[in-house]
């Protein structure tokens with residue numbers, strides 16, 4: 599795999615050559631690293647699924663570099679969607695809209711909708727802009743595993759599986775985009791992410807009820823996801839740590855030493871944004887240690903803390919679902 603500095607024009611040039619040839623390229627975004635392909639070329643998009651081992655029922659997000667492109671790929675865009683796009687783009691908000699036929703089925707897993715986002719990372723924007731076409735991209739990790747927030751993560755996780763990686767530094771948010779759809783009763787949050795529910799609700803009505811029509815189905819919302827290879831247990835307090843042969847993912851600086859052999863602190867001062875930014879990279883490192891279990895301390899479920907807890911819960915469910923425990 600060729601690893602290139604994403605901030606150099608020659609790297610973008612090279613990446614575009616790969617994309618135009620129907621190949622995949624990993625690139626940085628402000629949320630996590632993405633694995634991109636020409637969104638309008640189904641054969642290219644198929645390579646994303648191959649490289650990630652991703653099941654074909656899990657749709658991809660289409661990344662664009664201009665707000666107006668929404669109208670090229672979506673129909674009947676509701677006013678609440680336009681409002682959120684005006685406020686939060688470029689940035690970590692993904693909107694689910696009715697798709698136009700130009701978007702291939704493989705991108706949307708056959709759904710009548712398409713998920714779209716305009717990222718704010720300068721390398722991502724330059725790449726899409728220079729390509730002049732939308733780029734379909736999920737996170738650049740093997741399916742079900744944690745999302746990469748550093749170029750080094752991608753290099754390790756997808757070694758030998760992709761031709762090129764653009765290095766754009768560490769992802770600032772470190773957690774995926776917030777995904778919303780638009781319903782009669784208001785905006786529905788499919789996935790908590792880098793934009794908090796509180797931020798959204800300053801501008802639109804948030805609904806907890808999901809309409810059960812085809813437009814709102816989101817097959818990618820699996821009960822387990824984002825999971826380390828080791829079992830993960832969410833704990834309220836350090837008293838629940840039963841073995842030193844463990845890793846401890848602490849939310850803030852603990853008051854006394856942990857018995858766990860390895861520990862990562864998400865944010866010394868207990869700042870949720872900092873915790874989110876460090877979340878996947880800390881978990882990826884703890885998972886690489888030779889231990890039996892990862893204990894993860896609960897974080898407050900407000901703001902971006904909701905997104906962290908959503909991911910911890912999914913990570914902790916993996917074992918019980920796969921092994922019937």
Ligand code: AMP
Nearest residue numbers: 657658711712713736737815816818819
């Ligand atoms: P990833 O880019 O790996 O974070 O995954 C993208 C996620 O976006 C999928 O797993 C789905 O949950 C969601 N998604 C993408 N397209 C749609 C769609 N058309 N309808 C609902 N959810 C979608």
Ligand code: MG
Nearest residue numbers: 736737738745
């Ligand atoms: Mg993903």
